[in-house]
Amino acid sequence: MSPSAPALSVLDLVPVRSDQHTGQALTATIALARTADELGYRRYWLAEHHNMPAVAATNPPVLIAMVAAATQRIRVGSGGVMLPNHAPLVVAEQFALLEAAHPGRIDLGIGRAPGTDPVTSMALRHGAGGVDDDAVAHFPEYVDNVRAMLSPEGVGVRVSGRTQALRATPAARTTPELWLLGSSDYSARLAAERGLPYVFAHHFSGRGTAEALELYRSAFRPSEHLAEPRTLLTVNAAVAPTRAEAERLALPQLLAMLALVTGAPLTAQRLVEEAEEVVLGDQHRQLVDGMRRRWVIGEPEGARARIAELAATYGVDEVMVHPVAGAYAAGPADASPGREQTLRLLVEGADAPTSD
Secondary structure: OOOOEEEEEEEEEEEEOOOHHHHHHHHHHHHHHHHHHHOOOOOOEEEEOOOOOEEEEOOOOHHHHHHHOOOOOEEOOOOOOOOHHOOOOHHHHHHHHHHHHOOOEEEEEEEEEOOHHHHHHHHHHHHHHHHOOOOOOOHHHHHHHHHHHHHOOOEEEOOOOEEEEEOOOOOOOOOOOEEEOOHHHHHHHHHHHHHHOOEEEEOOOOOOOHHHHHHHHHHHOOOOOOOOOOOEEEEEEEOOOOOOHHHHHHHHHHHHHHHHHHHHOOEOOOOHHHHOOOOOOOOHHHHHHHHHHEEEOOOOOHHHHOOOOOHHHHHOOOOEEEOOOOOOOOOOOOOHHHHHHHHHHHHHHOOOOOOO
């Protein structure tokens, strides 16, 4: 890539296709992570979603441990841990151990959304403080607690009239890099107040990106962890040798997103041939076309140019690619050739993305 091109990273939801079981989807993710590592991508983040037939990313810390152990250089993290679902101490302990095992390679991306349906949210949060506890309202406090508990000094907790230190691990030498994630201005404002790096979920929302990033930058307060605002952009991408093939490979994920935004029943991700059999009405076709215009879909040169354009438009030096290319019926069930192809074509024939 040219010197002005952004660094590239990867976001993975661990999709489960109609031809896969969970174990095969995990094997495909490990292969994708190794591909990203070999190609020089900067980060590999894993999402948190629950009770969804097409997503196996239910437990970011477990997935991070698997991916970090299978790779050599790439930073591995959460995109993100949905903090209201979990006790802050548990999150801090998990990521302190991950950082101890892979020092300098772990990112902790934190989000405020539930990442699931109300029933599953209730089941998750019952174990983290009771269903009546308004975990979302306590989000800023929870972020502060996780941050403090990850530090070598820990956080002071007052119990029975005495203050005791609470640490995520006995002898921390390094700490994970902490990011706040969001798809509205709430986390942008909080990240600015706390002096933390911030990610807007452009791949999911696609609207309000410029406004959220401007709010973050204008309100940013330097902290001991970060002197200046730091952001990255997430984007859905399907890249193939031709535009026509890229359009075919993107269709299964476009239909999955259509079902999500319209409240239709969710299913395992369709294969390309299955997706092509779906007949859309005019209104749904317009929704799909609108999403398609916001995604990066096309041949390598055009896709690279589009990513560079997005980075310049939003003033970021790093773009996190969510590879959404689907699979054909004749392909292997334990691999994701289309997703791996997307990552390869974004850097082949160009300078490898910097990992600094």
